[in-house]
Amino acid sequence: MKAMIFSAGLGTRFKPWTDSHPKALALVNGKSLLQRNVEYLQQYGIKDVIVNIHHFADQVIDAIKKNKGWGSNIIISDETDIVLETGGGLLKAKDLFTPGEKFITCNVDILTNLDINKLVAFHELHKPLISFGITSRKTSRYFLFDENNRLCGWRNTKTAEEKIVLSADVLIQKAYSCVVVFEYDIFKLMPFTGKFSLTDVYLILAKEHPILGYDHSGDKLVDVGKTDSVATAESLFPG
Numbered sequence: 001m002k003a004m005i006f007s008a009g010l011g012t013r014f015k016p017w018t019d020s021h022p023k024a025l026a027l028v029n030g031k032s033l034l035q036r037n038v039e040y041l042q043q044y045g046i047k048d049v050i051v052n053i054h055h056f057a058d059q060v061i062d063a064i065k066k067n068k069g070w071g072s073n074i075i076i077s078d079e080t081d082i083v084l085e086t087g088g089g090l091l092k093a094k095d096l097f098t099p100g101e102k103f104i105t106c107n108v109d110i111l112t113n114l115d116i117n118k119l120v121a122f123h124e125l126h127k128p129l130i131s132f133g134i135t136s137r138k139t140s141r142y143f144l145f146d147e148n149n150r151l152c153g154w155r156n157t158k159t160a161e162e163k164i165v166l167s168a169d170v171l172i173q174k175a176y177s178c179v180v181v182f183e184y185d186i187f188k189l190m191p192f193t194g195k196f197s198l199t200d201v202y203l204i205l206a207k208e209h210p211i212l213g214y215d216h217s218g219d220k221l222v223d224v225g226k227t228d229s230v231a232t233a234e235s236l237f238p239g
Helices: 033-042 057-066 085-092 116-126 198-205 227-236
Strands: 002-006 048-053 073-078 103-107 110-112 130-135 141-145 151-156 162-164 172-182 211-215 221-223
Touching: 002 033, 002 085, 033 048, 033 057, 033 103, 033 110, 048 057, 057 073, 085 103, 085 198, 110 172, 116 130, 116 172, 116 211, 151 198, 151 211, 221 227
Parallel strands: 002 048, 002 103, 048 073, 130 211
Antiparallel strands: 103 172, 110 221, 130 172, 141 151, 141 172, 151 162
């Protein structure tokens, strides 16, 4: 199984580091976020990894070459001309995946110990188009699920914006963990081109295709989106 690590973001919340470096190379206990995610995937036998690049792309390439991919086969998806967000970045990388085979994606600035084997087993048992990790942690943006963990919508608690795509007796809000299993058919079903978010893809496709949340509440997870989250990450991931 192949995986993709989304690493092309501008990291605007991670200044001043990202004024002169890509966020992917920010250090947590001496290891970059990119290295940590490569090694995370290796724990589950995933060594064919696609990495998209944009912001200070040359630094990411140099780090990968210098460290020989940290033991993995890393393929670059070059977004130097324009950053495409998660959905557009995935679509651009289509030809780097193996046709007909499911694959994993994760975000470079999320560190977690979610068990990928369990996520994949959940996916294979229920056979949805997409399965992704969710937890009960607090955030401002949530996905909304029915009692069977099927995606029904999205909510921003700061702005009160809400999008409901499937009705349900009860809507349960859970936080997105950014570790996702996709069926390869996703590439035939994406209704967008250019720059777009996976969130938009999920909400459009959830109307007609089962998209399921895999609840792994209790696992370690930290969004290293801001510089003040590094200390939390270092306490959770000391190795």
